[in-house]
Amino acid sequence: MTDPAPGEASSSPASVVALTFDVFGTVVDWRSSIVREGWRLSERHGFGVDWTQFADEWRAGYAPAMQRVRSGELPWTTIDALHRMILDELLRKFAIDCLSASEIDHLNRAWHRLDPWPDALTGLNRLRARYILATLSNGNMSLLVNMAKHAGLPWDCVLSAELCRLYKPDARVYEMAARLLGLAPEQMMMVAAHVNDLEGARNAGFRTAFVSRPLEHGPRGHVETPPRGSVDIIATDLIDLAEKLAA
Amino acid sequence: MTDPAPGEASSSPASVVALTFDVFGTVVDWRSSIVREGWRLSERHGFGVDWTQFADEWRAGYAPAMQRVRSGELPWTTIDALHRMILDELLRKFAIDCLSASEIDHLNRAWHRLDPWPDALTGLNRLRARYILATLSNGNMSLLVNMAKHAGLPWDCVLSAELCRLYKPDARVYEMAARLLGLAPEQMMMVAAHVNDLEGARNAGFRTAFVSRPLEHGPRGHVETPPRGSVDIIATDLIDLAEKLAA
Numbered sequence: 001m002t003d004p005a006p007g008e009a010s011s012s013p014a015s016v017v018a019l020t021f022d023v024f025g026t027v028v029d030w031r032s033s034i035v036r037e038g039w040r041l042s043e044r045h046g047f048g049v050d051w052t053q054f055a056d057e058w059r060a061g062y063a064p065a066m067q068r069v070r071s072g073e074l075p076w077t078t079i080d081a082l083h084r085m086i087l088d089e090l091l092r093k094f095a096i097d098c099l100s101a102s103e104i105d106h107l108n109r110a111w112h113r114l115d116p117w118p119d120a121l122t123g124l125n126r127l128r129a130r131y132i133l134a135t136l137s138n139g140n141m142s143l144l145v146n147m148a149k150h151a152g153l154p155w156d157c158v159l160s161a162e163l164c165r166l167y168k169p170d171a172r173v174y175e176m177a178a179r180l181l182g183l184a185p186e187q188m189m190m191v192a193a194h195v196n197d198l199e200g201a202r203n204a205g206f207r208t209a210f211v212s213r214p215l216e217h218g219p220r221g222h223v224e225t226p227p228r229g230s231v232d233i234i235a236t237d238l239i240d241l242a243e244k245l246a247a
Numbered sequence: 248m249t250d251p252a253p254g255e256a257s258s259s260p261a262s263v264v265a266l267t268f269d270v271f272g273t274v275v276d277w278r279s280s281i282v283r284e285g286w287r288l289s290e291r292h293g294f295g296v297d298w299t300q301f302a303d304e305w306r307a308g309y310a311p312a313m314q315r316v317r318s319g320e321l322p323w324t325t326i327d328a329l330h331r332m333i334l335d336e337l338l339r340k341f342a343i344d345c346l347s348a349s350e351i352d353h354l355n356r357a358w359h360r361l362d363p364w365p366d367a368l369t370g371l372n373r374l375r376a377r378y379i380l381a382t383l384s385n386g387n388m389s390l391l392v393n394m395a396k397h398a399g400l401p402w403d404c405v406l407s408a409e410l411c412r413l414y415k416p417d418a419r420v421y422e423m424a425a426r427l428l429g430l431a432p433e434q435m436m437m438v439a440a441h442v443n444d445l446e447g448a449r450n451a452g453f454r455t456a457f458v459s460r461p462l463e464h465g466p467r468g469h470v471e472t473p474p475r476g477s478v479d480i481i482a483t484d485l486i487d488l489a490e491k492l493a494a
């Protein structure tokens with residue numbers, strides 16, 4: 001065991017049995033994947049759009065849309081349906097009016113076809129030899145299952161906030177995951193590239209691992225850094241996480 | 248496509264996207280696995296028990312225990328907890344009083360360590376190339392996840408009746424599975440060795456595949472046969488199912 005890096009707490013994760021993973025941004029690179037699917041559509045129809053801006057605005061619409069559900073303005077809504085609400089607005093804003101209904105539906109499901117970060121499959125396969133690996137995403141179950149099938153993600157179990165109709169970082173989402181896996185919170189470790197997700201997990205008694213994804217929002221995008229002492233492990237990617245967990 | 252066997256309906260399963268599997272008896276051989284674990288305990292402690300009778304009575308206690316939950320006599324209870332209630336009775340009945348608390352707990356979790364039928368891994372791996380494969384068991388999530396890890400079962404998704412706190416063959420369990428996978432009932436096929444499970448699935452609009460497991464209850468045990476025309480496919484095992492689904 002090496003000395004804790006800045007940001008790491010000193011507690012040992014020896015009790016951990018299962019790792020739960022944030023998915024968008026932590027395991028898969030949503031931005032490059034969405035941009036690539038956008039360019040395919042542009043080429044097919046011969047129109048120009050700044051797909052990086054489109055992808056960033058699509059993703060940026062996600063937190064406010066969840067907030068509309070949390071506040072009660074909208075009833076329980078899956079991420080697929082929230083993505084579609086945002087997409088419909090963006091198609092108007094970007095004046096994209098040449099897509100058929102089935103093309104729009106296919107584009108909305110681009111989130112089911114996101115590609116993993118280059119380290120993800122190697123890291124997850126190493127971690128899987130030692131731990132139970134589960135998703136714990138705000139993405140709906142079908143999205144996560146289809147994505148795993150597309151990308152070959154070796155989950156032992158797909159869990160989604162959809163199963164309790166709440167969104168992370170509500171502590172009840174993490175508590176549900178521990179209960180369904182038959183484990184105590186201290187036997188669980190949340191793995192995420194987002195500080196607020198790890199705070200929610202810690203509030204539920206989970207151990208926490210921060211994975212740095214400096215390119216999540218592109219080369220000039222926001223880079224997250226966990227406050228000092230706020231997480232149990234800091235890893236540069238999922239292979240580094242496997243190293244640090246001796247997996 | 249060969250002619251339908253007796254018991255098979257004529258409808259084509261071309262629309263099917265996901266297969267949901269009963270697990271106890273259909274995918275794993277609970278009886279041999281429980282007997283083997285029992286003998287290990289007997290050898291360690293030097294006592295004799297008819298473990299086949301023990302296993303059969305343990306399994307036989309399962310349907311009446313679920314019925315106590317369905318009737319409202321018991322609140323929602325996981326299969327792990329029902330197994331434990333039955334086990335505690337059987338330990339008294341068989342006068343087994345030499346086990347420690349942790350040995351009893353370990354024995355109860357023998358259901359997490361059941362071994363697959365010899366054809367199961369080959370059949371499932373072939374089917375997985377073409378279909379989404381999910382469990383749909385009355386077993387609780389942690390039991391199914393631990394079993395998959397133990398036996399190397401290649402599920403894309405672990406689903407349990409626990410997620411809606413009802414037991415199969417309640418149609419709402421199958422409806423939940425279709426909803427979570429984002430599919431219409433006719434895109435789902437239930438795979439089971441038990442007629443009542445397939446009847447429940449059919450009531451929810453699923454396609455159905457009966458897998459024959461004549462040894463589920465031992466060489467002289469009850470053998471199930473589906474009524475004529477009641478299921479879409481009859482298979483002799485999971486490799487035969489893969490053949491019949493051209494997977």
